[in-house]
Amino acid sequence: xxxxxxxxxxxxxxxxxxxxxxxxxxxxxxxxxxxxxxxxxxxxxxxxxxxxxxxxxxxxxxxxxxxxxxxxxxxxxxxxxxxxxxxxxxxxxxxxxxxxxxxxxxxxxxxxxxxxxxxxxxxxxxxxxxxxxxxxxxxxxxxxxxxxxxxxxxxxxxxxxxxxxxxxxxxxxxxxxxxxxxxxxxxxxxxxxxxxxxxxxxxxxxxxxxxxxxxxxxxxxxxxxxxxxxxxxxxxxxxxxxxxxxxxxxxxxxxxxxxxxxxxxxxxxxx
Amino acid sequence: xxxxxxxxxxxxxxxxxxxxxxxxxxxxxxxxxxxxxxxxxxxxxxxxxxxxxxxxxxxxxxxxxxxxxxxxxxxxxxxxxxxxxxxxxxxxxxxxxxxxxxxxxxxxxxxxxxxxxxxxxxxxxxxxxxxxxxxxxxxxxxxxxxxxxxxxxxxxxxxxxxxxxxxxxxxxxxxxxxxxxxxxxxxxxxxxxxxxxxxxxxxxxxxxxxxxxxxxxxxxxxxxxxxxxxxxxxxxxxxxxxxxxxxxxxxxxxxxxxxxxxxxxxxxxxxxxxxxxxxxxxxxxxxxxxxxxxxxxxxxxxxxxxxxxxxxxxxxxxxxxxxxxxxxxxxxxxxxxxxxxxxxxxxxxxxxxxxxxxxxxxxxxxxxxxxxxxxxxxxxxxxxxxxxxxxxxxxxxxxxxxxxxxxxxxxxxxxxxxxxxxxxxxxxxxxxxxxxxxx
Numbered sequence: 189x190x191x192x193x194x195x196x197x198x199x200x201x202x203x204x205x206x207x208x209x210x211x212x213x214x215x216x217x218x219x220x221x222x223x224x225x226x227x228x229x230x231x232x233x234x235x236x237x238x239x240x241x242x243x244x245x246x247x248x249x250x251x252x253x254x255x256x257x258x259x260x261x262x263x264x265x266x267x268x269x270x271x272x273x274x275x276x277x278x279x280x281x282x283x284x285x286x287x288x289x290x291x292x293x294x295x296x297x298x299x300x301x302x303x304x305x306x307x308x309x310x311x312x313x314x315x316x317x318x319x320x321x322x323x324x325x326x327x328x329x330x331x332x333x334x335x336x337x338x339x340x341x342x343x344x345x346x347x348x349x350x351x352x353x354x355x356x357x358x359x360x361x362x363x364x365x366x367x368x369x370x371x372x373x374x375x376x377x378x379x380x381x382x383x384x385x386x387x388x389x390x391x392x393x394x395x396x397x398x399x400x401x402x403x404x405x406x407x408x409x410x411x412x413x414x415x416x417x418x419x420x421x422x423x424x425x426x427x428x429x430x431x432x433x434x435x436x437x438x439x440x441x442x443x444x445x446x447x448x449x450x451x452x453x454x455x456x457x458x459x
Numbered sequence: 460x461x462x463x464x465x466x467x468x469x470x471x472x473x474x475x476x477x478x479x480x481x482x483x484x485x486x487x488x489x490x491x492x493x494x495x496x497x498x499x500x501x502x503x504x505x506x507x508x509x510x511x512x513x514x515x516x517x518x519x520x521x522x523x524x525x526x527x528x529x530x531x532x533x534x535x536x537x538x539x540x541x542x543x544x545x546x547x548x549x550x551x552x553x554x555x556x557x558x559x560x561x562x563x564x565x566x567x568x569x570x571x572x573x574x575x576x577x578x579x580x581x582x583x584x585x586x587x588x589x590x591x592x593x594x595x596x597x598x599x600x601x602x603x604x605x606x607x608x609x610x611x612x613x614x615x616x617x618x619x620x621x622x623x624x625x626x627x628x629x630x631x632x633x634x635x636x637x638x639x640x641x642x643x644x645x646x647x648x649x650x651x652x653x654x655x656x657x658x659x660x661x662x663x664x665x666x667x668x669x670x671x672x673x674x675x676x677x678x679x680x681x682x683x684x685x686x687x688x689x690x691x692x693x694x695x696x697x698x699x700x701x702x703x704x705x706x707x708x709x710x711x712x713x714x715x716x717x718x719x720x721x722x723x724x725x726x727x728x729x730x731x732x733x734x735x736x737x738x739x740x741x742x743x744x745x746x747x748x749x750x751x752x753x754x755x756x757x758x759x760x761x762x763x764x765x766x767x768x769x770x771x772x773x774x775x776x777x778x779x780x781x782x783x784x785x786x787x788x789x790x791x792x793x794x795x796x797x798x799x800x801x802x803x804x805x806x807x808x809x810x811x812x813x814x815x816x817x818x819x820x821x822x823x824x825x826x827x828x829x830x831x832x833x834x835x836x837x838x839x840x841x842x843x844x845x846x847x848x849x850x851x852x853x854x855x856x857x858x859x860x861x862x863x864x865x866x867x868x869x870x871x872x873x874x875x876x877x878x879x880x881x882x883x884x885x886x887x888x889x890x891x892x893x894x895x896x897x898x
Contacts, residue, residue, distance in 0.1 A: 341631075342749075345628075345631060345632060345752050346746060346752065348758040348762065359630060359632060359633060359635075360633070360729060361632065423727060424725070424727035425727060426727055426749070
């Protein structure tokens, strides 16, 4: 059952993906009117799916890798909606929707879930760790999306041609604020998530846990995250420079995500 | 008619060229006077705004060396700029002047500022005595046409002025203008107008810097703003989010290095520079800095060109009005051409009448006042009857321009009149004391 709800959610997120693709392929703001209700419904079904799978298993647990992807997508959408309510603009969705779609799609059609049955996963701490980290990721995704939009809008303004294809973009300052606030929003989650993870890991593996590739990448990402905030506070970095840093952080985040397969501490398949 | 217009505008020439031809306000009276007294030119007027420079003249014989005047006045040969210059004569010149005054030739079609600018140029030309007869009639008519276009078409109602385009752009950058501050460099009309728009959309703090501090104070007062001495310009400009520059300075005021300083002082918060001065006040290089957006008057045009398409229909209606008015004006001017002939015909017959009465007076003996009146009425009646046909023929011929000169020549020959051209010249001098009398 949870899988069906998730697939319904994927279908709705598909509208979001289509919206992004149409905008990016310069077809204009065709789905602008229906995209908000569509992804909103997607989010509701997504929530139902998550609750149901949790209830089915009987406890909070990471039944599969796909389940965690679904959680990440869900949190990204929640953060997106928080900013949507605050700024009344769907435009960061141009970047967020495809990411969310890919994540949920992967978890919805994934073949037989790889069962994660490491006893570690039964600890409540791990839940806290993952949710915190993922919320941090979600903030980073949104910030990354906003910084790309900032570049597009900045270029449009500098080129001085009135481009009706870009009229859906919110004002530069709004994009800037979304990027900055989502970064601010995600940072404490990311930090606490890493702290929680470190405490767990020290407990389990001892101080050597740090040499794990995933953990290393995560800390590098955290450092870039910090750098983003620092440059913003100290000299108000925006635009190209901020987008460059945000892209770095995003790529490292992807790397950290993919590093599961090389990681000792995060390979929870019973061996 | 012998009208001629030579000029550059935003459509034919980029701002780099226009700034070479621009004549600062202070030199305009002198320039206008020079033009009007240039050999072969009888009347002259110059319109110089940020979007156009127009030299308007009435020549003695339809052919005067206006480019020669330009060479003399500007101190450079206008020929290399030939491709940017346009030239209209006669009917086309009339049409052009009507279109300019009606704001059909404007960067933003229908914007109201150009009419005021033409009126100012006209006032300047009047003040130095550079317009007095036909050019005067042309301008007076142009203002009436502009009014008609304004009243009868919707072109002005949907007009997007440079100022409102600036507001739109500011909103694209800052979103809400609430609490944003605006810095005016120069206290000119355009600055004031743009500031008024920005304030209407929520901009709060206004700073004004001007070379003449008193003018800055006067303008700042209107907005409840703050006047800044010009010497402190570079220290204070970075306080503002939006800078509107419109000074008469011959060189740029803000360069890229200034922009870098402003940004570091503002911690890279974006700044929007609107440069409505010609020659430009802001180095276009500054636009390359992250976080600084510079729009000059030509850039604003690009932004508004899309709006213009929407008003195409109204513009077409306005063009039709202009066309009609050009026809009307032309026939009126041509009637003006035959007026001297009519006058001299009347004078001629009147002298004949008086002479004849004087000649026969002796033979008539003493007459009662009633008889005097009867003789007067009789003779007057005869010459009026005789004059009627030639005058109506002259007037109708004037309407069909091709026949006019033939008929005028014929009437002059038949009645042995003096040279009509000479008479016309005298007519001009006589009426110059009361301008507009010929309308």
